[in-house]
Amino acid sequence: MPRKLKITVDTNVCVGNATCEIFAANTFALNEDRQSMVVNPDGDPEEKVLEAAENCPVSAITVADAETGETLFP
């Protein structure tokens, strides 16, 4: 079983670039304000989620291990 992730998007920072949606389409989607939100933390493999976080142009995404709380990104 892949580990559970805790993914957060800082909406004070998110500019709606939608890169996360491109890298991990089952995890992220844009809300009504066209900002990113997590629709399913188990939607994509961990490396896709990390890739999405790394490629966010404004570093709005953080990823942690949901059980241990260990930060995986940044």
Next chain:
Amino acid sequence: MVTAINDDLFSPAVVNDPYTYFSQLRDEDPVHWNEKYELWVVSRYADLVWVTRHPEFFSSEWWKKDPRGPYPEIDESDLGLYQYVREFFSDWFIQHDRPEHTEMRMVVHSYFNPKAMELWRPIVQKAVKSLLDEAEERGSMDAMKDFAIPLPLLVIAQMMGMPNQDRAFIRELAEKLLFLGRGELNRMQPLTDGIKGLLEYLSPIVAERVKNPGEDLLSVLAIGEKKGIYTRDEVLANAVLLLLAGHETTINLICNGTLALIQHPDQLASFREDPTGRTVRATEECLRYDAPVRSIQRIASEDVELGGKMVRKDERLRWFISSANRDPEVFPNPETFDIARYPNPHVAFGSGIHHCLGSTLARLEGQEALRLLVERFPRLNLEVPARDLSYQPSITFRSLKSLPVSWN
């Protein structure tokens, strides 16, 4: 009393002081039909964000789709050149909508991600220090010519793997491309010359990168061609885009930021007290207060209501960063330059799917240039009276013509 709105966006009054002009527009007619140039002028922050986050209504493909002619008007004999220019700019990835935009942007997106850009910080620091050493030896400098231009030009040329000695030549051609946002009747000739010159320069280099790709940015584009995402013409056009956008806007960030600091001695003093600790917020405030890019254009894909006005399909629309960044609905005391301002959700890099690809690099260069400048020269001042400074007559770029400074 409501005064008439001056629709000449290229007039010296609007070019030199856009802030007074747009403050009136935001209050009186925030989504304004500019009769003179037949386009909608969007001046409020909320409307700008809404437009940029709804690319399905507001297309970026205006070079291709605009049924109206260029504005301001051009020499009739230049219509052939206009056609050439139009086809060239239509190949820029930023002038595409989804799905092509996504595919084209993704070729270069990861190259510019924050983690990758951070690796360039030491290179930028070294370049800034060496430019400041040279300036210190001379005793004064034109912050534009001697500091703001060489720094980002060096960085982008290095990213693209271009020889150092070619930089002056590249800049000379790039300056012709800046006629892009200007109003001169005969601007199509320098624009065409700039495009053709850069294409001629880049063609053999790109051909070589397609054959033997390396790690540089041109190779990243060349790989996009190998994957069938870009044609060769598109690789070349987007190489020109990255070269131009990769330095022009940062030049303006450095110059406009330096000027804002000089003109607000209390803020300069505060920055000087803790350059390392204050550089991030100070740079963000420079981006807000006197943004490098003034405005960006779209064209309506269908009839859509915006701020109580009906924008019709195929009508042009321009959103003004210079205005949105001073919107009192979002920024308390918007006319105040405050290097500690937080939060500071300025839109200097736009917003939405077209949010500036190079924003992280621009921020990094701006931070290092401003921080090291203030550390090196605590007593920075203008060499000429402020009234002698002037701006390029562009509605796209907020570019000073020169910025002579000294530090005694």
